[in-house]
Amino acid sequence: METVQQQYKFSKPLIIMLIGSAFILALSLGVRHGFGLYLVPMSHEFGWSHQVFSLAIAIQNLFWGAVQPFTGALADKYGSKKVVAVGGVLYTIGLLLMAISSTAWLLDFSVGIIIGLALSATSFSVLLSAVGRAAHPSKRSMAMGIASAAGSFGQFIMLPTTLLLLQHIGWSAALVVSAILVALIIPLALTLNAPPYHVPKSLKNANAPELSFKQILNIAAHHKPFLWLALGFLVCGFQVVFLGIHLPGYLIDHGFDASTGTIFLALIGLFNIVGTYSAGWLGDRYSKPHLLMWLYGIRGIAIIAFLLLPLSIWTVYAFGVVMGLLWLSTVPLTNGIVANMFGVKYLTMLSGVVFFTHQVGSFFGGWLGGLNHDMTGNYNMIWGCAIFLSFFAVAVHYFVNEEAVVDD
Template identity: 50%
Template sequence: MPDTDHRSNPWPLLIAACAILAIALGIRHSFGIYLAPMSHDNGWGREVFAFAIALQNLVWGAAQPFAGRIADRYGAGRAVALGSVFYVAGLVGMATISSASGFILVSGLLLGIGLAGASFAVVFGAVGRVVAAEKRSMALGIAGAVGSFGQFVMLPLGQSVMEAFGWSMALLLLALLAAAMLPLSLGVSEKDTTPPAGTEMSAADALREAARHSGFWLLSLGFFVCGFQVVFIGTHLPAFLVDQGLSGGTGAAVLALVGLFNVVGSFLAGMLGARMRKGWLLSAIYVGRAIAIALFVFLPITTASAWAFGIAMGFFWLSTVPVTNAMVAGIFGVRNMSMLTGIVFFCHQIGAFLGGWLGGYVYDRLGSYDLVWLIAIVLSVAAALLNLPVKEELVARLRPA
C-alpha cells in the first residue's frame, strides 16, 4: 500500500510534486527562445535545433514507460532523483557543446531521459496513489496548474539572463535550478507501493488489459495530437513571430502568457473532470485549440493578436494532461498508473517529435510554417472526434463482485 502518512495527509507530497513539475516543465517549455540565437551563433539551420528537440521528445516518450515502471515498483522519489541527474547533465551539455552532433546528442538523449524521470507520468502517478478517486482529477489539475506557472516564470527569467549574459549562461543558470529537483525527490518518495492482495492488477495483466482496450488507444491517438501541437508551438513560435516582424521578446512573452493562463486552464480541467464525462471534456479542449490556431494564423499577426493567441492557447495548453491521466487511472486503477500513462505519453511524444522536427524541416525548405499550422488545425479536429466515445469505466477485473 502507498505510504499511509501520505494518504492521511497528501499535501506535503502534492507540494513537492508541484515544485518538481514547475522546474522540469518550466525549463523544458523555455527552450523555444534559444532556437534563433543558438542557431545563428553556431552557424546551424533551424532544423538542427528542431531535430534535437524532436529527438529529446522521442527519447522522453520511449523512456517514460520504463521510468513509470520504476516509480510504480520502487516509488516516484527514486525515479525523480535519477531523472534530475540526467536533466542537469543535459542542460550543462546544451550550454557548452557547439557541434551540431554533440548538441543533438546531449539535448536529445540526456534531457529526454531526465524528463522521463521528473515529469508528468512519474509525478502524477505518485499524486494519484495518495489521493482518493473522487478527488484525483482535481489534485492532478492543481499539480498541472503549478507546473504551468513554472513556464510563466522561466521564460522571462531565461530571456532576461540571455539578453544580459548570453544563452550559454542562461542555460547554466537553468541547470543550477534543475539541481533543486534532487532534494525535492524526497518529498515524493513512497515507502511501499504494493497494494493489498486482489485490489489491483499486476504489471503484465495491466499491459494485456490496455492492449485490448479501445479507449486506451483512442486516448493515445488523441494525445499524439497534443504532443504535435505543444512542441511545434513551443519550439517554433518565437522564431515565427520574429519572421512576422515582431521582436524576439514578444515570443518569450507569448509563451509566458501560455504558461500563466494554463494555470487557470489546468485547474479548470481538473475541476470539470471531476464533474463531467472526461472524453467530452477532452474533445472540447481540442476544438478550442483548433479555433485558437485558425484565428491566429488566418488573421493579421500583430503583437496584440500574438498575446491573444498566448492567452487562448494557455487555457488549452496542458489541460489535456490531468484529464488524460485521471482517465487512465479511472479505467485501469492506480497501481500501474505511471507505466500505463507512460505508454500513452509515448504516443504524445511521437507527435512531439514530428511537431518539433517537421516545423524546422518545412521552414528550411519552404521558407514558412504555413503548412505545419494547417496540419495542426486538422489534427486538432481529428483528436476531438477520437476522444468523444471514450468512457471512464473501471475494467471488469477491478470492479467489485
Template identity: 45%
Template sequence: MSATSSVPAPPGARRALPAMLILVAGCVIALITFGPRSVFGLFLLPMSQEFGWGRDVFGLAVALQNLLWGLGSPFAGAIADRFGTVRVMCCGALLYAAGLVLMSYATTPGMLHLTAGIMVGFGLSAASFNLVLAAFGKLLPDQWKSIGFGAATAAGSFGQFLFPPLSRALMDTIGWHETLIVFGAALLIVMPFSLALATRGVAAAKPGAAAAAPQQGIGAAIGEALRHPSYVMLVLGFFTCGFQLAFITVHMPAFLVDNGVSLSVGAYTLALIGLFNILGSLTAGYLSSRVSRKWLLAWIYAGRGVAIAAFVLLPITPLSCYVFGAAMGFLWLSTVPPTSGLVMLMFGTRYMAMLYGFAFFSHQVGGFLGVWLGGMLYVATGSYSWVWWLSVALSFASAAINLPIKERPVVRVPVAA
C-alpha cells in the same frame, strides 16, 4: 477537505504524509522540471546564428528530446511503480541537469543532439510531471485526486509562465551559455522534494472495479491496456496534444520574428500561454470529477483547432500574439487532468505511472513530429504554414476520436482458486 487528510496506511506500511505536503512537493517538482524545457525555442536563434546551423538542426535535437521523453516514460513509470518514485526522480533530475549544463558547451550538431536531445529527453522521462501525477494517484485521498492532477499541471504551467521572461532577462545579462548552467543547477531542487512522493510501502487506492482485480504482472497490465479500445483511442488522441505543444513551444518565437515581431513578444506569448494554462489546468482538474471527461477532451481539442485557425488567418501583430497565447494557454495542458483521470478510472492506480507513460509516449511522438516537421518544412518551403494547418486538422480529428471512449473501469474476471 482537510489540509491534513492523508491516505490510510495498512499495518507495516510507512506512515502517510499530509496530503497538502504531498501536493506542494509535487507541484514544486512540476514547476522546476517543466520550466527549462518550455523555453528551448528561445535558444533556437542565438545558437543557430552563433554556430551557423539551420533551424532543422536545433529542431531535430528538441524533436529527439520529445521522443525520448515519451519513450522513457513507460519504463521510468514501470520502475517507479515497482520500486518507488524517489530514486527514479533523483536519477532523472541529475541527467536532466547534466544535459542542460553540457548543452551550453555544445558546438556541433552531434553534441547538441546528445545533450539537448538524448540526455534532457531521458532525464525528463524520469523526473517530470508524468511521475508526479502517478504519485498523486497513489498517495492522495480520493477527494484530492482530480484537483491534484489539475494543480500539478497548473504548476508546470506556472513554470512556463515564469521561465520565458526569466530566460530573456538572464540571456540579456549573462548570455545564453550561462543561462543554461543556471537552469541545470536549479533542477537539483527536485531531489529533496521528491522525498515527499515516496510510494514504496504505500497501499494503492481503490477507485473502482478496476482495482478489484487479481494480482497482475507488468506484461498482463500492458496487454490488458493495449486490448482496451477506449484506452487506445485516448492514447491516439493525446498524439495531437504533443504535436501542437512542441511545435508552438520551439518554433513560435522564430515564426514571429519571420513576421516582423520581436523575440521579446515571442517570450511574452509563451509566458501568457503558461499563465493562462494555470487557469485552464485548474479548471480542467475541477471539471474532470464533475463532467464527462471524454466530452471535456473533445471540446478542448476542438477549441484548439479554432484558436490556431484564427491566429493563422488574422494579421500577425503583438496583440494577436497575446490573444492567441491567452486562448491557447487556457487549452494548453488542460488535456492532462481528464486524460490521467481516465487512465486511473479504467485501470486503477497500481500501474498508473506505466500506463499513463504509454499515453504520454504517444503525446511525445506527436511532439517529435511537430518539432521535426516544423524545422524540415521551414527549410524546404521557407514557411511554417503546412504545420499550422496540419495542427488544425489534427485538433478536430482528436476531438472526434475521444467521443466513443467508454468512461468506466475495465471489467476483470477474478482467477478461480
C-alpha cells in the same frame, strides 16, 4: 468507516507531495519550455539551419516518450522519489553538456538523449501518477489539476528569466544557471512520501485477481478506448511542441522581436495555471472524454482565428491566453481516464504508454516545423496539420470512455 469529510480532505503528506511536485514540475517544465528561445542564438552562432536545433528537440521528445513506460514501471516498483532524484541528476548533466554543445551530434546527445531521459523521470507521468495514487478517487482529477496548475507557474516565471539571462550573460551561461536551478529537483524528490490511498476492503472486489505488468499491458493493448485515448494524445504533443519551439521564430519572421515570443509563451504558462486547475475540477464532475473533445475543438478554432486575423501584438497575446487555457488541460483529464480504466497500481506505467504517443506527436511537431521552414521559409504546411489534427482529436475521443476495466 471513512467519513464523507475525510474523503474530501487532503492529508498532510499529500499536501506536502503536492507542493513538492509543483516545484519539481515548475523547474523541469519551466526550463524545458524555454528551449525555444535558444533556437535563434545557437543557430546563428554555429551557422546551423533551423532543422538542426529542431531535430535535437524532436529526438528529446521521442526519447522521452519511448523510455517513459519503463521509467513509469520503475516508479511503480521502486517509488517515485528515487526515480525523480535520478532524473534531477541527469537533467543537470544534460544542461551542462548543452552549454558546451558546438556540434550537432553533441546537441543531439545532450538535449535529445540525456535531457529526454531526465524529463521522463521529472515530468507529468511520474509526478501526477504519484499524486493520483495518494488522493481519494473522488478528488483524483483535482489533485492532479492542482499539481499541474502550480507547476505551470514555472513556465510563466522561467521564460522571462531565461530571456533576461540570454540578453545579459549569453546562451551558454544561461544554461549553466538553469542547471544549478534544476539541481534543486534532487532534494525536492524527498517530498514524494505520501502513502497510496487504499480503497476500503468493503468497497473492493474480493475476487479480483492480482495482475502482473505483462497481464495489465496485454489488457490495455486490447482495450480499444485506451488505444483511442493514446492516439488522441498524439495531437496534443504535436501542437504544443510546434508552438513552443517555433512560434517565437514565426513571430521574428513577421517582424516581431524576441520579447514578443517570450511574452506569448509566458502567457501560456500563466493561463495554463487556470486551465489545468479548471480541467481537474471539471474532470471530477463531468465526462472527461467529452471535456477533451471540447478542448481539442476549441484549439482548432483558436488556431484558425489566429491565422485569419491581422497579425498584431494584441492577437499574439490573445492567442497566448487562449492556448494557455487549453495547453496542458489535457493532462489531468487523460491521466484521470487511465486511472479510472485500470486503477492506480500501474498508473505510472500506463500513463507512460499513453504519453509515448504524445511524444511521437511532439517529435513530428518539432522536427517538421523546422523542416518546413528550411524548405519553404514559412510554417504554412504545419499550421494546416495542426488544424486538421484538432478536429481529428475531437473525432477520436468520441470513442473513448472511462469505464473501469480492472478494479482500483
